[in-house]
Amino acid sequence: MVLIGRPIGELRRAYDDLNRTLHELKQAQQQLVHSEKMASLGRLVAGVAHELNTPIGAVSVAASTLQKGGQELQKSFAEGLQRSTLERFLQRNDEGLTIILGNVTRMAQLTRAFKQLASDRASTERRTFDLVELVREVMLVFALKLKQSPHLVILDLPDSLMLDSYPGPLGQILQNLIDNALIHAFEPGMQGTVRVRLDHDSLTRRCLIEVLDNGCGMSGEVLAKIFDPFFTTRRGQGGTGLGLHITHQLAVDILGAELQVLSSPGQGSQFRLHLDLA
Structure with a gap:
């Protein structure tokens, strides 16, 4: 039997080939969509990492300053501690701790935001x-x-x-x-x-x-x-x-x-x- 001038077996093979091609195209599209979503998550990670750099840098500088101030105070003890030196150390210590606390709080906020966003993206x-x-x-x-x-x-x-x-x-x-x-x-x-x-x-x-x-x-x-x-x-x-x-x-x-x-x-x-x- 011939349908539109072509054997049924040949048409069936062509139909099967088209079905396989369509299935492969759908799989490729799903993979591309997944890749696009992963790229989006990657941009999220990069953005949060960049934002974390600023408070991390501020904490590092403040901690280094406090460490240096402590070393200077120890030296002053050996040479005879003056009241003005102690007052200056206490003031710098208070300022440094304020900077550290503020930036650690900011890092905690950023981390919580990132965890929530990442968790939401991973679920519906x-x-x-x-x-x-x-x-x-x-x-x-x-x-x-x-x-x-x-x-x-x-x-x-x-x-x-x-x-x-x-x-x-x-x-x-x-x-x-x-x-x-x-x-x-x-x-x-x-x-x-x-x-x-x-x-x-x-x-x-x-x-x-x-x-x-x-x-x-x-x-x-x-x-x-x-x-x-x-x-x-x-x-x-x-x-x-x-x-x-x-x-x-x-x-x-x-x-x-x-x-x-x-x-x-x-x-x-x-x-x-x-x-x-x-």
């Missing part, structure tokens, strides 16, 4: 958390990049906004949207601004997260493909085309949220994430 558990704190923790990821960048990220946040949702995926979404703006929104030589804004409606129990930039904007053609897998305007420059695709999947499939993007050439871009407070 739902819990109640402060969205404002999550935004500030996510900004640790960008500490090093922003110090090396001409661009500025401005936070427009309330004092607190409690949310019952999935902090891991939501943190990933925020990181991807901010990172996307810093990478794609601005032409070389521009000094751009990215604004992260939170708002909520107590009547509808809905929350709005906005990531806006004053960059180059996007054409209608780009907007139509913005969430497609492997679509990027930075092909050959490090863009994988998976960041916004993952972002959309997390927003819709995990959070049950609505992710919109508004943009036009020369007018910047606005990403709007709508989700329930609980």
Whole structure:
């Protein structure tokens, strides 16, 4: 029997080959998505490590100064300790301990933030958390990049906004949207601004997260493909085309949220994430 001029056996083999190819492509896509998520976690580690360098350096300098002061005090005991020397030592000791305590507290805060972010990224558990704190923790990821960048990220946040949702995926979404703006929104030589804004409606129990930039904007053609897998305007420059695709999947499939993007050439871009407070 012949179907469309070709034996059924040959068509079946072709069908099987196509199925195998499709399966391999899906596996490759899953591996690339996993790699993208691991790269995101790597940037998180780098950002927190960079932030830890400052308080660690301050503690090291203060401890070295205290050690030197102690040695000088011991020498003064042997030569005859004067009241002014003791008073100077006590003052420097108090100042040094204040510096050490303040910076150790800062390191503890950074470590807790990193542990919470890393834990959230490794799971998709739902819990109640402060969205404002999550935004500030996510900004640790960008500490090093922003110090090396001409661009500025401005936070427009309330004092607190409690949310019952999935902090891991939501943190990933925020990181991807901010990172996307810093990478794609601005032409070389521009000094751009990215604004992260939170708002909520107590009547509808809905929350709005906005990531806006004053960059180059996007054409209608780009907007139509913005969430497609492997679509990027930075092909050959490090863009994988998976960041916004993952972002959309997390927003819709995990959070049950609505992710919109508004943009036009020369007018910047606005990403709007709508989700329930609980």
